[in-house]
Amino acid sequence: MVWLQIKKIVVVIIGAFLTAVGMNLFLIPANVYSSGFTGIAQLLSKVLTDYTPITLSMGLLLLLLNIPVAILGWMKVGKSFTIYSFISVVLSSLFLEIIPIKQLSHDILLNAVFGGVIIAVGVGITLKWGASTGGLDIIAMVLSRMKDKPIGPYMFLLNSLIILTAGFLYGWEKALYTMVFLYASTRVIDMIHTRHAKLTAFIITKKADELKRAIHQKLVRGITMIPGKGAFSNETRDIMMIVITRYELFDLERIIKDVDPKAFTNIIQTTGVYGFFRKD
Template identity: 30%
Template sequence: MRTMTQKDRLKEFVIRVLVIALSSLIVAINLKSFVAAGDLFPGGFTGVARLIQRCALEFGGVELPFGPINLALNAIPAVISFKLVGRRFTLYSCLTILLTSIFTDLVPAFEITEDILLISVFGGMISGFAGCLCLWVRVTSGGTDFIAIALSERKNVDAWTYIFCGNVVLLFIAGYLFGWDRALYSMLYQYACTQVIKMLDPDGRRATLLIVTGRETAGGVCAQIQETNHTATLMEGVGLYNGEPCVIIYSVVSDGEVRSLARKIRQSDPKAFVNVLRTQRVVGKFYRRPRD
């Protein structure tokens, strides 16, 4: 595979920083418009920070800034991610947290709509889109994502279930203190956010490729698959239409790799037949591009 040059690394760095800044700004605007207007509680440490702010304002009459609370909550998860996932991934993610904290305290509060249902749905969709921007450049918005990614990639532990339980506890506390309607609308907000991330995150989906090609061109097709660090299984077959022998190549790749890989396969064999199937679940070894 081609090694990255200094120009490529600089380009990747600039793109990452710009996308991180854009994502952080979108999150800040969403928090100061939809989330604040609906008095909602997002999931993760952002929701915890919101809950601390609301408790301080409601019971102490003190309006706490979002930034210091968010930074303090993310300190320990950042250390865990630095040790288990990697330095660059953690530093880029910390940049996301820092910019989000700064933008949230600088952006003025404003209302787009007073309809709580619209606020919950569209606020969640905007939050999910901002999260996907980070995932596209292989960073995270921090908080519980630090812990989930570290445990899933290094310790093979599915932490998302525990994070979901933590969010349920957060909403229960918020509902008890500030009204169950806000907690239920916050749940709708989180659901909309999750659905957008599932739909747009290319690394979260898998695709099965069934490729029919000739014996002479099978090697070139397999070479294109191996360039993605995935492997394949070859099966001998016979074409029913012309009765000629053929090779069936079976492989599972990330959904984001399908388009470019299919184009390269067609370049290796213009007559190749490629069938792309949606894969719900993969059990066993599957190559995942390192985040660091």
């Protein structure tokens, strides 16, 4: 368990470093804007510098924006997820201050694409290891637990505001390249982690009772038990069906690996859930 936590922290550090590299070496020098809270911090920092006597670094703004979200996550989501996510935010803010802003290429398209890919790799591996980069990820978890609302429309609205504001203040060409960044980063994150907000896991196991207890200790999710029988072996098995959010996939994978490494698990896309889906 300690070794797992160490590996998780190392992944969070690498993810935060890659985010800062993508920002300071590609997006910021090209005036291409990121998405989510990172994009808000980037845009606010530039607006304050250009239009007011106040100067606040992007790293500091990113940290300040995430503090209330982290408090909300602590109360509504869970301590472990929120702690690792906030560590990611703090490290990203630190690396943004340490790594110098340097323009490696004068081609805006190259900056948008490479910045998007590098940042997406950092975000993707962080999500894959059961943490997040803060901001909208924590809000997504809160909405999923409280109201079972999709995060997609909120992300679209926030990113649209970033693009429109950047276009209005600094030219529509920059806004269009921001859309290129969003496309590149989204595609890479989808490849590394998963694009689906909800997933259904079918677990075929001989240790259903042990798995049930372990899952209920970690996840606030219901489980449906289905009797099964092997077509070749004729041995009876239990099939466990559980619907989870993508942020819970890492924890579920770890539980299955610890309790029954021989279990056969099928993770499939869930396009919608009707009926009771526990949210508290």
